[in-house]
Amino acid sequence: MKRKESVLxxxxxxxxxxxxxxxxxxxxNTKRGFGVEFSIPVDDIDEYWQDVSRQxxxxxxxxxxxxxxxxxxxxxxxxxxxxxxxxxxxTDILSELLLGEKVY
Numbered sequence: 564m565k566r567k568e569s570v571l572x573x574x575x576x577x578x579x580x581x582x583x584x585x586x587x588x589x590x591x592n593t594k595r596g597f598g599v600e601f602s603i604p605v606d607d608i609d610e611y612w613q614d615v616s617r618q619x620x621x622x623x624x625x626x627x628x629x630x631x632x633x634x635x636x637x638x639x640x641x642x643x644x645x646x647x648x649x650x651x652x653x654t655d656i657l658s659e660l661l662l663g664e665k666v667y
Contacts, residue, residue, distance in 0.1 A: 596646030604653040608636050611650065615640070 580586050605611045612628040619640065625647065626639040637651035 594645035596641070596644060600647045600649055602649045602651060604651055606653065608638075608650065608652050612638050615650070 581591055608628065615638070616624065616627070623640050623642065624638070625641050626637075628636060628638040630636050635652050635654055637649050639647065639649050641647050
């Protein structure tokens with residue numbers, strides 16, 4: 564997955580992963596992204612959703628773009644290896660958690 568100069572790369576299902584000291588204890592058929600959610604903030608989520616939804620197979624869309632009850636727009640997709648991505652409007656989650664202030 565690439566956005567501007569940022570690239571996320573996952574090595575899934577190859578021999579090197581299966582032989583890794585940590586990962587070799589898991590069944591090789593375990594969904595690679597099990598229990599992992601990546602949150603990716605984007606400035607113009609409406610435009611980005613339009614771009615993404617035209618480029619990927621819609622079976623990978625777990626939730627189309629929508630306004631969540633907590634006031635943030637997001638959409639959720641899963642890559643072919645099971646990694647779960649939440650693409651959302653930018654938010655200052657630390658201010659909200661630490662100060663109780665919503666800064667959107």
